[in-house]
Amino acid sequence: MSFAIHLSGFIGVYIFMLAAFAGWVIIGGVPAILHTPLMSGSNFVHGIVVVGGMFALINAGSLQEQTIGFFAVLLGAGNVAGGYTVTNRMLVMFQTSGKTQHHARPKHPKSV
Amino acid sequence: MTLPNLALLIIGTVDLLAAFLFMYGLKRMSSPVTAPSGIRVAGIGMLAAVLASFLYGLDVTGTARQFLMMNMGLCVLALVLGGGVAWLAGRSVPMTAMPQMVALYNGAGGGAAAAIAGTELLAGHAAGVTALVVTLVGAMIGCVSLSGSLIAWAKLQEVLKQPLRFIGQLYVNLLILLATVAVGAFLVYLSEGGTWNFLTVPDIIAIFFGCALLYGIAMTLPIGGADMPVVISIYNAATGLAVGLEGFVLGNPALMIAGMVVGAAGTLLTLLMARAMNRSVSNVIFTNFGGPTVKSHGHMKGSLKPAAAADAAIFMHYAKSVVIVPGYGLAAAQAQQKLYDFVKQLQSSGVDVKFAIHPVAGRMPGQMDVLLAEAGVPYDLIFQLDDINDQFATTDVALVIGANDVVNPAARTDKSSPIYGMPILDADKARHCYCVKRGQGKGYAGIMNALFFEPNTNMIYGDANAVLGEMIEAVKGLGKAAA
Secondary structure, eight states: OOOOOOHHHHHHHHHHHHHHHHHHHHHHHHHHHHHHHHHHHHHHOOOOOHHHHHHHHHHHOOOHHHHHHHHHHOOOOHHHHHHHHHHHHHHHTTTOOOOOOOTTTTOOOOGG | OOOHHHHHHHHHHHHHHHHHHHHHHHGGGSTTTTHHHHHHHHHHHHHHOOOOHHHGGGGOOOOOOOOHHHHHHHHHHHHHHHHHHHHHHHOOOOGHHHHHHHHHHHHHHHHHHHHHHHHHHHHTTOOEEEHHHHHHHHHHHHHHHHHHHHHHHHHHHHHSSSSSOTTHHHHHHHHHHHHHHHHHHHHHHHTTTTOOSOOHHHHHHHHHHHHHHHHHHHHHHHHHGGHHHHHHHHHHHHHHHHHHHHHHHHHHHHHHHHHHHHHHHHHHHHHHHHHHOOOHHHHHHSOSSTTSSSOOOOSSSSSOOOOOOHHHHHHTTTTTTEEEOOOOHHHHTHHHHHHHHHHHHHHHTTTTEEEOOOOSSSSSTTHHOOOOOOOOTOGGGGGEEEGGGGGGGGGSSEEEESOOGOOOTTTHHOOTTTTOOOOOOOOSSSEEEEEEEEESSSOOOOOGGGGSSSTTEEESSSSHHHHHHHHHHHOOOOOHHOO
């Protein structure tokens, strides 16, 4: 059997629909306090485009394709590295005051 | 099993894992406690996916074969170069400049998606109308995201200071958009056997990209600086969508899933931001807000009552509860650290201090939270609009620093005000209110603030940094006198 992935239009639409729904639900649970790291973090996640760029560049058969493919990888790599660095920098800054109560976030109903 | 097939198996498995780790990582962002591990988890997924992608080299056919070693080398070079530059920039960028940095990275992602579409179009891989249309739409969105993000960067960096507006702009923009779509449709027509003798297909592809890039510029130029939180969110969603669409063309579900999840995230944040400004998304893009056309607003009852910083500090020192409303002016003065020093002083004398954050305090969603976290403010002292608004009525002092429109009660009462209906922080309901402000000017939206004229409001004029310095000294002096 071949492991090449072939997507027909409809399967693509199904994947898009489910991913959009999952994304909406996952992101909906992120508190407003983390919206900037969330944005740069999701920014980092779409850096996966670098993988597509690598595919395009490795399969480039002409100078034109090589040039454009090179830029795809270059920009994608920038997206990945930059997105990761700034998100990580921001997230380690969030500290609690060490108090026992964290009223900003909902806890288990039992403990309230 | 053949070697190329094995390579595809490994890549497929790793990409599946990466897609899972991305979603799991984002899921861990639902709490500040788990969030740092979340980004690391996503990072592992990304690293694995990038490394596995080198295996595509085992499955190369046709003319690309003779360039294989060169292409591999170019790949490594591009990864090191692009990654290295962005990593260095990301390490050194100050937190106040985060919105423009995110805009740049976002533009890079959109550009990468557009470039992938470019190679697919040139190589003629996008066979069939569906694949071609998807490639073109992805390319267009990617281009708009790239050039639009660059303009957003220029505005946030204040390279471009004034929004560029002219009469009939909306129609010009519409024309550019229609031209882009028309060129794209023509490309589909050509691929379906149509002929045209004036230009070659690569030339038309180039024109298509040019139009799309131009549209991104034209669309972003008239938008005012105050609306940048919405704009950045929109482009974040757009890039995600472009990545997802190119993922479909490449037959890579990991790209589709990651892109679509980001698209949903960006859309959600866009709507949240727009709601916090009480405006629709189309209203942000298509109308002139915060421009010179907004005329200075009506006559205010009451008067501005200046107070000395030291007196205010001592008043707060003896208060039971203080809620601080920081705005972008605080960050512009780089006074977050001083503010937290003052807060610690108040806390040590038994004052209950909280921070109230408006969703649009800052230039991107949640930026003020990050700036406070950077200064060391624990996040359990930071409250969002819905969580704290009811508490103002029982608060002794509301201290507004560098915020303006987000505390303007005209948004509740004055139907003629441009910000009418926008949710605001009810600082005016506190027993007393101090507003730290650089001068007697208007807010970002160019509107007079009714809060400043309230009977229980005092103004403290000066740079936030200097004012907080005086406050700290005043409370210190108090401690010395007592000892």
